[in-house]
Amino acid sequence: xxxxxxxxxxxxxxxxxxxxxxxxxxxxxxxxxxxxxxxxxxxxxxxxxxxxxxxxxxxxxxxxxxxxxxxxxxxxxxxxxxxxxxxxxxxxxxxxxxxxxxxxxxxxxxxxxxxxxxxxxxxxxxxxxxxxxxxxxxxxxxxxxxxxxxxxxxxxxxxxxxxxxxxxxxxxxxxxxxxxxxxxxxxxxxxxxxxxxxxxxxxxxxxxxxxxxxxxxxxxxxxxxxxxxxxxxxxxxxxxxxxxxxxxxxxxxxxxxxxxxxxxxxxxxxxxxxxxxxxxxxxxxxxxxxxxxxxxxxxxxxxxxxxxxxxxxxxxxxxxxxxxxxxxxxxxxxxxxxxxxxxxxxxxxxxxxxxxxxxxxxxxxxxxxxxxxxxxxxxxxxxxxxxxxxxxxx
Amino acid sequence: xxxxxxxxxxxxxxxxxxxxxxxxxxxxxxxxxxxxxxxxxxxxxxxxxxxxxxxxxxxxxxxxxxxxxxxxxxxxxxxxxxxxxxxxxxxxxxxxxxxxxxxxxxxxxxxxxxxxxxxxxxxxxxxxxxxxxxxxxxxxxxxxxxxxxxxxxxxxxxxxxxxxxxxxxxxxxxxxxxxxxxxxxxxxxxxxxxxxxxxxxxxxxxxxxxxxxxxxxxxxxxxxxxxxxxxxxxxxxxxxxxxxxxxxxxxxxxxxxxxxxxxxxxxxxxxxxxxxxxxxxxxxxxxxxxx
Numbered sequence: 001x002x003x004x005x006x007x008x009x010x011x012x013x014x015x016x017x018x019x020x021x022x023x024x025x026x027x028x029x030x031x032x033x034x035x036x037x038x039x040x041x042x043x044x045x046x047x048x049x050x051x052x053x054x055x056x057x058x059x060x061x062x063x064x065x066x067x068x069x070x071x072x073x074x075x076x077x078x079x080x081x082x083x084x085x086x087x088x089x090x091x092x093x094x095x096x097x098x099x100x101x102x103x104x105x106x107x108x109x110x111x112x113x114x115x116x117x118x119x120x121x122x123x124x125x126x127x128x129x130x131x132x133x134x135x136x137x138x139x140x141x142x143x144x145x146x147x148x149x150x151x152x153x154x155x156x157x158x159x160x161x162x163x164x165x166x167x168x169x170x171x172x173x174x175x176x177x178x179x180x181x182x183x184x185x186x187x188x189x190x191x192x193x194x195x196x197x198x199x200x201x202x203x204x205x206x207x208x209x210x211x212x213x214x215x216x217x218x219x220x221x222x223x224x225x226x227x228x229x230x231x232x233x234x235x236x237x238x239x240x241x242x243x244x245x246x247x248x249x250x251x252x253x254x255x256x257x258x259x260x261x262x263x264x265x266x267x268x269x270x271x272x273x274x275x276x277x278x279x280x281x282x283x284x285x286x287x288x289x290x291x292x293x294x295x296x297x298x299x300x301x302x303x304x305x306x307x308x309x310x311x312x313x314x315x316x317x318x319x320x321x322x323x324x325x326x327x328x329x330x331x332x333x334x335x336x337x338x339x340x341x342x343x344x345x346x347x348x349x350x351x352x353x354x355x356x357x358x359x360x361x362x363x364x365x366x367x368x369x370x371x372x373x374x375x376x377x378x379x380x381x382x383x384x385x386x387x388x389x390x391x392x393x394x
Numbered sequence: 395x396x397x398x399x400x401x402x403x404x405x406x407x408x409x410x411x412x413x414x415x416x417x418x419x420x421x422x423x424x425x426x427x428x429x430x431x432x433x434x435x436x437x438x439x440x441x442x443x444x445x446x447x448x449x450x451x452x453x454x455x456x457x458x459x460x461x462x463x464x465x466x467x468x469x470x471x472x473x474x475x476x477x478x479x480x481x482x483x484x485x486x487x488x489x490x491x492x493x494x495x496x497x498x499x500x501x502x503x504x505x506x507x508x509x510x511x512x513x514x515x516x517x518x519x520x521x522x523x524x525x526x527x528x529x530x531x532x533x534x535x536x537x538x539x540x541x542x543x544x545x546x547x548x549x550x551x552x553x554x555x556x557x558x559x560x561x562x563x564x565x566x567x568x569x570x571x572x573x574x575x576x577x578x579x580x581x582x583x584x585x586x587x588x589x590x591x592x593x594x595x596x597x598x599x600x601x602x603x604x605x606x607x608x609x610x611x612x613x614x615x616x617x618x619x620x621x622x623x624x625x626x627x628x629x630x631x632x633x634x635x636x637x638x639x640x641x642x643x644x645x646x647x648x649x650x651x652x653x654x655x656x657x658x659x660x661x662x663x664x665x666x667x668x669x670x671x672x673x674x675x676x677x678x679x680x681x682x683x684x685x
Contacts, residue, residue, distance in 0.1 A: 069509060069510055069512055070512065070513050070515070071512050071513050071534055071538060072513050072514050072515075072538050072541055072542070074513070075513065075515055096510075097513075097515075097516055098516050098519035098520075099513070099515035099516045099518070099519060102519060119459060119487075121459060121460065121461045121462065122460050122461055122462040122464070122465055122489055123462060123465070124460075124465055124489050124492050124493060125460070125487070125488060125489040125492065128488070128489075128492050140459075142459070142461070142565040143461070143462070147461060147462040147463060150462045150463075151462050169564050169566060169568070170562050170563055170564045171459055171563050171564065171565060173509055173510065174459075174507075174508055174509055174562070174563045175509075175561065175562045175563070176509055176532075176533050176561040176562070177561055177562050177611065179533045179561070179672070179677045180561050180613055180614070181592070181598070183675060183676075183677050183678065184677060184678060185533070185677035185678060187509055187512075187533075188677070188678075190677070190678060195562070197592065197593065197594070198593040199590035199591060199592060199593060200590065200591040200593070201569075201572065201588065201589075201590055201602075202588065202589045202590075202591065202599075203582065203585070203587050203588055204587045208580075208588075209572070210576070212591075212593035214572055214590060215572075216564070216568050216609075218566070291565070295565070295566075295567075296566050296571075297571060297574065298571040298572075298574035298575045300566070300571075301566070301568070301571045301572075301575065303572075303575045
């Protein structure tokens with residue numbers, strides 16, 4: 001139905017399925033080689049194949065990141081790896097190294113997207129890559145809506161634009177803070193997020209900051225109010241960041257943008273506050289529109305705020321329903337009597353009160369208190385696998 | 395190997411000539427960030443003429459990120475530069491190379507993106523683009539640099555081998571934003587005396603610099619390559635000497651050491667704020683592999 005792709009991150013197979021179930025048209029994942037975000041790049045070839053099969057059954061796509069800026073030692077088995085991705089039907093790879101890109105063109109039929117690591121921010125650079133055969137460019141995050149519109153107007157390739165999630169405060173690929181400060185290579189997946197640390201600011205010998213409160217971190221990106229314009233511009237793919245994020249975060253963010261995109265395409269958009277309220281249940285950092293409305297100011301920066309607030313509302317992942325019981329994998333504490341909201345791809349939410357909780361052996365529990373424990377909840381509300389349960393109130 | 399210094403003022407040309415350098419870097423106004431000085435096309439034209447008379451190469455530098463709204467001005471600038479007989483045009487954003495090629499200047503381009511040229515494989519791509527050279531990124535080891543030089547035949551390789559090297563470039567004005575957050579607006583734009591110090595590891599101090607293009611953070615110690623030059627000299631076409639934060643006396647002393655005119659032991663005793671960068675420091679993608 002949609003003419004714009006909603007692209008979601010997936011750090012593992014479960015997240016991949018959740019993202020697609022909640023409305024993503026495509027996911028991007030990291031293999032064990034050649035990918036940034038080392039901690040979220042654990043897909044073996046077998047796992048990638050499983051993900052591709054799952055996605056393709058739904059008519060959706062899987063892109064694999066091969067977006068490191070490689071050193072000599074990283075290039076081993078590149079051809080074999082790319083050919084394996086090609087063989088299992090990966091829909092595209094996301095590259096930043098020209099060598100990896102050319103190897104894909106020479107040895108595979110893989111579609112190639114250009115990573116934001118190249119910080120493409122103008123149509124000249126974009127069309128240069130398009131002329132080389134790149135079908136899609138992930139724009140740098142430092143473009144305004146006006147600039148994006150101008151670029152799209154002249155573009156020979158599809159554009160992919162970040163719409164949500166954490167942002168490098170540096171131009172992507174142009175930061176080696178982590179390399180210098182921790183010996184972890186930011187451009188090979190080892191970023192230690194040194195830009196989010198606290199610092200003392202001095203001018204010569206005079207301290208200018210209030211102690212160590214000088215920070216550089218940016219607020220996360222959130223673009224609910226810019227989505228209609230991005231659709232109008234003709235952006236091919238709207239990208240959510242966050243391969244390390246939880247399934248709850250992915251479900252909420254993906255389903256909210258899905259609903260907003262669908263509503264916008266049908267000219268039935270609700271007030272922005274409706275989508276913002278939904279999104280707020282997933283957000284654990286302050287957000288801003290980044291560069292989309294112009295050069296960022298103090299309002300786009302994060303100061304003296306805890307960077308993350310744990311969200312305890314997500315209490316379980318539904319695995320099925322049988323004989324009057326929801327089969328659930330527990331995630332956060334809840335008790336009988338709590339009111340639970342069902343989060344599903346259906347925008348119309350259901351709410352029910354927990355009558356009783358049992359463990360998998362059928363023993364009555366006074367509370368669900370063990371993360372990942374398999375439990376059963378007595379209720380007449382029939383949910384589907386991958387529906388999520390959120391505690392509304394006690 | 396050409397040793398290239400950065401020019402701040404036309405009156406310095408004679409001084410640098412006497413030092414024995416082969417070329418001077420001229421940041422182009424409007425397209426140069428973190429520059430101690432930049433020059434208009436008109437100034438570049440006259441300076442290049444002087445340098446030609448003295449047998450010095452002029453290396454023009456454009457090291458900003460190019461946004462869509464910069465394209466027209468960039469084309470216009472490069473069209474004007476075409477009339478000047480400069481030796482090389484150093485670019486940080488490859489957009490400059492593409493537009494320079496449109497004006498027949500592709501063969502003068504040295505691609506110096508800071509972080510991207512980290513392996514022996516990508517240079518083959520740039521060879522085919524017909525540019526003059528690439529600058530090897532500083533975050534790889536000497537062993538990796540040597541391997542790159544061994545594997546690369548048809549494109550010139552260069553390094554920024556001396557001075558305070560940048561390790562972060564943000565399009566945000568982070569110093570200005572911080573003072574706005576404090577509700578105490580102060581301007582430290584183009585001020586070379588700012589530093590930041592880590593909270594956890596006290597004493598680790600990094601120069602930070604804000605200009606109209608954003609914010610730049612630099613390595614805590616300046617890089618020196620005196621010993622490494624003995625190995626690299628035959629394979630490196632251009633050796634750039636970064637000037638930012640260095641007093642002129644120290645800068646000239648360093649150049650004399652690089653050119654072999656002075657003993658570097660004395661230099662390093664006198665100026666202890668140097669290290670060997672990543673020449674012997676291998677990075678990893680995984681925390682557990684970091685030594």
